Amino acid sequence: MSHKIKIKKGFNINLKGKAEKKIVESVQPETFAIKPTDFQKITRPKLLVDEGDTVKAGTPILFDKLMDQVMFCSPVSGEVVEVKRGAKRKILEIKILADKQVEYVEHKKITVSDIAKLSRDDAQKQLLKNGAWPNIIQRPFGVIANPDDTPKAIFISTFDSHPLAPDYDLLFKDQEIYFQAGIDILSKFTNGKVHLGLNGNADVSKVFAHTKNVEIHYFSGKHPSGNVGTHIHFIDPINKGDLVWTVNPYGVIQIGKLFLEGIFDCQKIIALAGSEVKTPQYYKTYSGACINKFVENNLKSDNVRCISGNVLTGEKIGKEGYVGFYDHLVTVLPEGDKHEMFGWVLPTFKKLSYHKALGLMSFLTPNKEYELNTNTNGEKRAFVQSGVFEKVTPLDILPTYLIKAIMAEDYDEMEELGIYEVIEEDLALCEFIDVSKHDIQELLREGIDLIKNG
Amino acid sequence: MEVIRKVIDKYKPNFTKGGKLERFYYIFEAFETFLYAPDITAPNKGAQIRDAIDMKRMMNTVIVSMLPCLLFGIYNVGYQHFLAIGQEATIGEIVGIGLLKVLPIVVVSYATGLGIEFTFCTIRRHPVNEGFLVTGMLIPLVVPPTIPLWQVALATAFAVIIGKEVFGGTGMNILNVALTARAFLYFAYPQQISGDVWTYLGDKTPVDGFSGATPLAVAYEASSNNTGAVIDALNQTNTVLSADFYSFTNMFMGFIPGSIGETSTLMVILGALLLIMTGVGSWKVIVSVFLGALAMGFGFNAIGANAYMQLPAYYHLVIGGLAFGAVFMASDPVTAAQTERGKWIYGFLIGVLTVIIRVFNPAYPEGIMLAILLMNVFAPLIDFYVVKGNKKRRLKRATV
Incomplete structure (x- = not known):
């Protein structure tokens, strides 16, 4: 029996420049990178390669001294050309110049029927050593799972409801076998269930529809209906002391492939979308791809912001930047670094707003596709309006109070108000609609770090 | 440009x-x-696009929603003036007198408040918040047209400094700033804000039989002197000005003496509609204040121990400043309850308290001011219990 949940509180952001369902394979970037900053959070990274070394796809590149079993491996084969460092010699990017033909580190293959016989320990060793482990995220805190833990359940969301989100059906087409294998491997790690959240708004992709050994749930309604945090809250919420794991379908498939094919396969389809892209479409490449080849001669103007990920939770990367480890989307928006005369009072149909304050007309055209820029549309102010965060947060938590508790560094309050249940993406809509223009996600992460380390 | x-x-x-x-x-x-709207862009990480709303637009919406009250107030000040002195006047003369009395109050309120606001921002190094633009408009609307300007300045200064800045500025205050100014005037200079101050006469003498008493005062007098039903007393007041001066309709329309902006329930409703449609004001607070007042009014009707208690409950909605307070002051998001359930409780109790104070408290004919201030103080307590309910649900889940 599957059960259906409709998300009523939320907000859909409808943007111009959706990726056309076409996959381009001919364009390949020259370099790929691993960015330690993609992971939450590598505190003391230790490099295993030097500039000039040659690596294969699956060769360990670095690990975190605080969790030294987890290896971060190269997505492609080639030569390590640069280790880019920032302030205090912090490692930002490890760039690899890719071979024309990717060579893989080969591991032992097993058949589908062997998976059942595989022990948790063996599976774990394989995942840790060969680069697939960082796909497994632990809640609370949204950090890479600790291999020593046993979660009470594992959650997988099979759709993305963010603005301009890529279509998972296209991304993972014909990967059913690997997906199922990944599920079967993952279920060895929990005594509880593996929950699969399916899209209740549209036809369910063939890749996920017939998955076995999972509990199936349908989620429909507005964003954040696709967020795994939303799914957890409605299926089996996290209480103090609970641990659950979440994995993106990409990770599940990568795990499945690691066992069935014996390789750490980082092939990845990413969507290039956004109002500034001439031909928004999908590209088949590898994890950590440099986006320069995709955006070259493909942008409508020069003053743009390239974002790895979606517009609510993504990160600015620049035209020569690299796609994040967990991202399947690059969004390009116009940069909003311009003044607008009387911008605060003139009526506007062009700018999207959740609110209906005088002059904000976007509520009249809910289905229009908007072309938005990165301007904050206002200055930071003290919290004034109340009750709106709660309207776009389907979880039974009070974001306003949670954020205030974080600002006051009140540990008990944070805990009681449900900080264990949320990570940045769960409150991203609050950040978007905030009248006072606070950076809610950054604040939340500060709070999570306090709780985690305190 | x-x-x-x-x-x-x-x-x-x-x-x-x-x-x-x-x-x-x-x-x-x-x-x-x-x-110019600023050229600030979203930070590198997090939401890369932001909603089109900002604090300026939100506050602007509130100010626009007060305009009907202000414009009507200007007209009514002049209208009451000529009515009281028994002189026919053209609309130009009426508006002229209104502007002459009201504009200086608005200017003084804004000048004092913004002056202090700028000073604090410079000393404290924090941005100028738009909140005072609303407060600066509210203060003129809740004082009588005859108020001395120095009192406006003093009350504004008191409210901004003691009511707001000492708590850390906009967003941090506990009491509604404009009401703090009103309460300050009430307790510091009672002669100028009670009694026959509601009609501007200038150096003219009013016509025979004119009474400067507001409906609230008439109601209270009638009840405490046991001179019969309150409605009769209202109907018999100022008949020299017009036959149905204190009729329900006339009080609803607002052609009666009172504070500058509060007399017309109709104009308040216009403002309320804008606030509710734009979602800037909380309809829950506004509606629940009215519900609370009606509930208490009906309750008193049922008891009926004195004449004031017998006043039909719906009269409470059009006399005094209840409507104005409910729409523009109770719903102030900073000082109101912040949780959705809390807003119902908070508003309802304001309505209830207003009617109780009106009927029982001889010292204060108008109850809405104190009711809101009192509930401002209790709002955090209401929220505390609502939030506790949320925490409890979470805790309960864990133990099941």
């Missing part, structure tokens, strides 16, 4: 870090952002 931008950009370096006038940066910023 480009010229203005160029001028701003030319002088901006003086105000930014390291500039000669760095300490006045926030004042400069206030003017700059008034002319």
Whole structure:
């Protein structure tokens, strides 16, 4: 029996420049990178390669001294050309110049029927050593799972409801076998269930529809209906002391492939979308791809912001930047670094707003596709309006109070108000609609770090 | 238009870090952002696009929603003046007198408040918040037209400094700032804000039989002197001005003496509609204040121990400042309850308390001011229990 949940509180952001369902394979970037900053959070990274070394796809590149079993491996084969460092010699990017033909580190293959016989320990060793482990995220805190833990359940969301989100059906087409294998491997790690959240708004992709050994749930309604945090809250919420794991379908498939094919396969389809892209479409490449080849001669103007990920939770990367480890989307928006005369009072149909304050007309055209820029549309102010965060947060938590508790560094309050249940993406809509223009996600992460380390 | 931008950009370096006038940066910023929405972009990580709303637009919506009350108030001040002295007047003369009395109050309120606001922003180094633009308009609307201007200045200063800045500025205050000003006047200078102050007479003598008493005062007098039903007393007051001066309809329309902006329930409703439609004011608070007042009114009707108790409950909605207070002051998001369930409780109790104070408290004919201030103080307590309910649900889940 599957059960259906409709998300009523939320907000859909409808943007111009959706990726056309076409996959381009001919364009390949020259370099790929691993960015330690993609992971939450590598505190003391230790490099295993030097500039000039040659690596294969699956060769360990670095690990975190605080969790030294987890290896971060190269997505492609080639030569390590640069280790880019920032302030205090912090490692930002490890760039690899890719071979024309990717060579893989080969591991032992097993058949589908062997998976059942595989022990948790063996599976774990394989995942840790060969680069697939960082796909497994632990809640609370949204950090890479600790291999020593046993979660009470594992959650997988099979759709993305963010603005301009890529279509998972296209991304993972014909990967059913690997997906199922990944599920079967993952279920060895929990005594509880593996929950699969399916899209209740549209036809369910063939890749996920017939998955076995999972509990199936349908989620429909507005964003954040696709967020795994939303799914957890409605299926089996996290209480103090609970641990659950979440994995993106990409990770599940990568795990499945690691066992069935014996390789750490980082092939990845990413969507290039956004109002500034001439031909928004999908590209088949590898994890950590440099986006320069995709955006070259493909942008409508020069003053743009390239974002790895979606517009609510993504990160600015620049035209020569690299796609994040967990991202399947690059969004390009116009940069909003311009003044607008009387911008605060003139009526506007062009700018999207959740609110209906005088002059904000976007509520009249809910289905229009908007072309938005990165301007904050206002200055930071003290919290004034109340009750709106709660309207776009389907979880039974009070974001306003949670954020205030974080600002006051009140540990008990944070805990009681449900900080264990949320990570940045769960409150991203609050950040978007905030009248006072606070950076809610950054604040939340500060709070999570306090709780985690305190 | 480009010229203005160029001028701003030319002088901006003086105000930014390291500039000669760095300490006045926030004042400069206030003017700059008034002319131009800023060029700030979203940070590298997190939401890369932001909602089109900002605090300025939100506050602007509130100010626009008060305009019907202000405009009607200006007209009514002149109208009451000529009515009381028994003189026919053209609409130009009526508005002229109104402007003459009301505009200076508005100017003084804004000048004092913004002056203090700018000073604090400079000393404390925080941005100028738009909140005072609303407060500065509210204060003139809740005082009588005859108020001395120095009292307006003093009350505004008191409210902004003691009511707001000592708590840390906009967003941090516990009491509604405009009501703090009103309460200050009430307790510091009672002669100027009670009794026959509601009609501006100037140096003219009113017609025979004129009474400056507001409906609230009439109601209270009738009840305490046991001179019969309150409605009869209302109907018999100021019949010399017009036959149905204190009729329900006339009080609803607002052609009666009172504080500048509060007399017309109709205009208040217009403002309320805008606030509710734009979602800027909480309809829950507004509706629940009315519900609370009605409930208490009906309750008193059922008991009926004195004449005031027998006053039909719906009269409470059109006399005095209840409607104005409910729409523009109770719903102030900073000082109201912040949880959705809390808003119902908070508003309802304001309505209830207003009617109780009106009927039982001889010292204060108007109850809405004290009811809101009192509930401002209790709002955090209401929220505390609502939030506790949320925490409990979470805890309960864990133990099941």
